[in-house]
Amino acid sequence: MTQYAQFxxxxxxxxxxxxxxxxxxxxxxxxxxxxxxxxxGFLVMTQDQWDAHMVNPxxxxxxxxxTLVDYVAPAPVLTLEQQADRALYQGLAITLSGSITLAATxxxxxxxxxxxxxxxxxxxxxxxxxxxxxxxxxxxxxSGAWHTFTLxxxxxxxxxxSAYVAALNLITDGNPLNAVALPSSSVSLxx
Amino acid sequence: MKTPNWTDPQxxxxxxxxxxNAALGAVSGSIALLANAYLxxxxxxxxxxxxxxFTGLVSTVTLPAPxxxxxxxxxxxxxxxxxxxxxxxxxxxxFSGLVPTTGSIVAYCTATLSSVQQSAMxxxxxxxxxxxxxxxxxxxxxYAQNVDTFIVSGTTTPPNNTTSFELFRTTLTxxxxxxxxxxxxxxxxxTPYRAQQIAAVxxxxxxxxxxxxxxxxTSGGITSTLPLSVSGAGLQFNFLNNSTGTWTLGVQGxxxxxxxxxxxxxxxxxxxxxxxxxxxxxxxxxWALEFMNxxxxxxxxxxxxxxxxxxxxxxxxxxxxxxxxxxxxxNLSSTVAVVTPVVQAPASSTLLLESDVNTSSVNRADxxxxxxxxxxxxxxxxxxxxxxxxxxxxxxxxYQYPGGTILQxxxxxIPNSGAxxxxxxxxxxxxxxxxxxxxxxxxxxxSGANSSAGGQPAGGAGAFSTTNMTLLYDTLGYTTFNQxxxxxxxxxxS
Numbered sequence: 001m002t003q004y005a006q007f008x009x010x011x012x013x014x015x016x017x018x019x020x021x022x023x024x025x026x027x028x029x030x031x032x033x034x035x036x037x038x039x040x041g042f043l044v045m046t047q048d049q050w051d052a053h054m055v056n057p058x059x060x061x062x063x064x065x066x067t068l069v070d071y072v073a074p075a076p077v078l079t080l081e082q083q084a085d086r087a088l089y090q091g092l093a094i095t096l097s098g099s100i101t102l103a104a105t106x107x108x109x110x111x112x113x114x115x116x117x118x119x120x121x122x123x124x125x126x127x128x129x130x131x132x133x134x135x136x137x138x139x140x141x142x143s144g145a146w147h148t149f150t151l152x153x154x155x156x157x158x159x160x161x162s163a164y165v166a167a168l169n170l171i172t173d174g175n176p177l178n179a180v181a182l183p184s185s186s187v188s189l190x191x
Numbered sequence: 192m193k194t195p196n197w198t199d200p201q202x203x204x205x206x207x208x209x210x211x212n213a214a215l216g217a218v219s220g221s222i223a224l225l226a227n228a229y230l231x232x233x234x235x236x237x238x239x240x241x242x243x244x245f246t247g248l249v250s251t252v253t254l255p256a257p258x259x260x261x262x263x264x265x266x267x268x269x270x271x272x273x274x275x276x277x278x279x280x281x282x283x284x285x286f287s288g289l290v291p292t293t294g295s296i297v298a299y300c301t302a303t304l305s306s307v308q309q310s311a312m313x314x315x316x317x318x319x320x321x322x323x324x325x326x327x328x329x330x331x332x333x334y335a336q337n338v339d340t341f342i343v344s345g346t347t348t349p350p351n352n353t354t355s356f357e358l359f360r361t362t363l364t365x366x367x368x369x370x371x372x373x374x375x376x377x378x379x380x381x382t383p384y385r386a387q388q389i390a391a392v393x394x395x396x397x398x399x400x401x402x403x404x405x406x407x408x409t410s411g412g413i414t415s416t417l418p419l420s421v422s423g424a425g426l427q428f429n430f431l432n433n434s435t436g437t438w439t440l441g442v443q444g445x446x447x448x449x450x451x452x453x454x455x456x457x458x459x460x461x462x463x464x465x466x467x468x469x470x471x472x473x474x475x476x477x478w479a480l481e482f483m484n485x486x487x488x489x490x491x492x493x494x495x496x497x498x499x500x501x502x503x504x505x506x507x508x509x510x511x512x513x514x515x516x517x518x519x520x521x522n523l524s525s526t527v528a529v530v531t532p533v534v535q536a537p538a539s540s541t542l543l544l545e546s547d548v549n550t551s552s553v554n555r556a557d558x559x560x561x562x563x564x565x566x567x568x569x570x571x572x573x574x575x576x577x578x579x580x581x582x583x584x585x586x587x588x589x590y591q592y593p594g595g596t597i598l599q600x601x602x603x604x605i606p607n608s609g610a611x612x613x614x615x616x617x618x619x620x621x622x623x624x625x626x627x628x629x630x631x632x633x634x635x636x637x638s639g640a641n642s643s644a645g646g647q648p649a650g651g652a653g654a655f656s657t658t659n660m661t662l663l664y665d666t667l668g669y670t671t672f673n674q675x676x677x678x679x680x681x682x683x684x685s
Contacts, residue, residue, distance in 0.1 A: 006622070016618075017618060018618060018658055019619075019622045019659070020620060020621050022621055025591065026591070026597070026624045027624055028624050029624075053620070054620055055587070056587070057587055057601065057620045058615075058616070058617050058618045058659075073616075075606060076606070076608075078610065082608070082610050082612065086608065086610035086611075086671065088611075089609070089671040089673075
């Protein structure tokens with residue numbers, strides 16, 4: 001017995017292989033070359049299995065403690081911080097009513113988009129008008145479609161985006177307010 | 192000056208019918224036997240010429256020439272009966288007095304060296320007038336020759352194989368009144384004298400008489416069939432193939448030739464290469480290869496199941512299939528086809544060839560590799576040949592330097608996390624015995640970007656253990672991982 005697959009014998013089957021050992025190749029303290037019986041958590045491998053494991057050493061599991069099978073690791077569980085980070089790139093669904101009717105539409109909230117919106121809002125705050133003095137201004141949604149808003153409509157939408165991004169940034173920056181969930185990724189506004 | 196007082200052919204007969212030749216024949220049993228020097232150590236010569244028949248418990252045994260007995264004193268005797276003045280090869284042997292009252296016994300028919308007088312002639316008394324003349328003297332019969340012969344008898348005493356020899360044996364049971372079976376298997380035959388060359392032609396079954404010398408083929412490429420072993424118990428056939436073709440020997444019935452092929456198997460035929468010599472022996476149940484010369488061995492595949500040590504230079508030509516451990520001391524200087532590259536080690540070092548050297552492609556996928564190294568990495572005296580450190584093609588592998596440092600490499604896939612960071616834990620192809628010291632990762636530039644927006648993120652490796660490490664990639668905020676990202680990794684440890 002010279003080659004082994006290591007697994008967690010206490011985990012539910014199939015158990016991912018967490019280590020590969022060849023006692024002909026190297027000396028391992030827990031696997032002396034003269035071992036007669038594989039220790040718990042180690043499965044003796046055939047040469048064919050050893051050759052096969054080289055294709056994808058991370059893609060194997062032990063089934064019922066006896067059989068090597070192909071294995072696809074489940075997607076990792078994201079932390080709240082990672083979820084907030086991901087949300088920044090998934091956008092905010094905005095529904096408008098009142099002076100304008102807009103069904104739920106996803107607008108980008110990633111840093112690139114918010115920089116552009118911020119530039120427009122900065123002008124509005126300084127001049128009470130859109131850049132160039134025009135009376136309406138377009139905003140692109142996540143699908144690439146443009147929506148033209150009045151000054152009041154634009155600032156309302158921009159404000160919702162800003163509030164959403166700020167809440168996400170607090171979480172990604174260390175969550176000082178100890179949020180336990182992400183802010184809602186959809187909002188309905190009346191303007 | 193001395194001169195002979197006799198004239199030819201008074202004592203010397205050129206035709207061999209009298210004189211000294213006749214005298215030599217008389218003491219030796221056969222001029223022909225001596226001339227061909229067929230005889231070896233004591234035993235029965237050409238016993239296959241014997242015929243045996245039974246009437247009840249009385250046997251008639253006929254022992255014609257060239258059957259002979261050679262005793263331990265060198266006396267060679269042929270059958271001449273047991274009566275002076277008579278010469279016969281037929282003997283009557285009775286076993287009636289040997290039948291036991293209870294149970295069973297083994298009875299032997301033996302030939303015991305003896306002599307008889309022959310060439311009778313009358314011996315008159317001294318003539319009248321002689322001082323010893325006796326008018327009452329009655330002429331007597333004298334004999335001119337003493338002839339070696341043997342007595343044939345039935346006995347329960349085993350022969351001593353010096354002056355008496357077994358012709359056959361049988362088992363007698365209480366109240367037995369006839370003998371219907373007997374065996375010749377225990378005859379002690381005169382050892383063949385191999386100088387006698389017997390020509391063998393192709394085809395046919397060899398005769399037991401041909402076991403007395405050395406068989407040589409009359410031409411190359413002939414075939415011969417051995418007699419049934421049951422009829423040739425005690426025989427030894429010697430075959431010298433002095434032709435340029437292979438001489439094929441076969442057997443009859445269920446006979447086999449033990450030890451004639453590699454390993455411990457038996458075969459029903461045997462091929463003697465040119466210049467090959469083999470001796471086959473039978474005890475009455477199948478044939479066995481008794482002797483062979485180097486020419487035969489060279490033409491025979493060998494499979495040693497026991498550990499073997501070769502001293503001196505060993506040269507291997509052709510394909511070498513290595514299926515298990517080979518330990519070699521000294522210098523290996525030849526290129527072995529299946530072990531690439533040249534393996535060489537200094538004198539007195541130990542050289543280990545990896546056991547997973549297999550010419551079969553079924554055991555190895557295209558993206559795997561096998562590493563060969565000249566000596567255990569801990570052997571400080573091992574020679575290192577840089578050309579030995581060759582990696583086979585593949586996306587995962589490991590590699591060990593003398594001293595124990597292990598390098599590993601592989602490929603992995605960073606998952607589509609949807610976030611600006613993504614990570615994966617990779618399991619090493621082989622666990623580091625002690626520690627993983629360094630891990631490095633980079634994007635596979637030939638396999639696309641981390642997102643549909645393009646770009647390749649920064650990556651790093653961490654969380655090292657002896658069996659795995661984590662690869663972490665970060666877009667630094669310019670986009671997210673919205674598709675998987677193929678990457679490479681590299682680790683070093685010991």
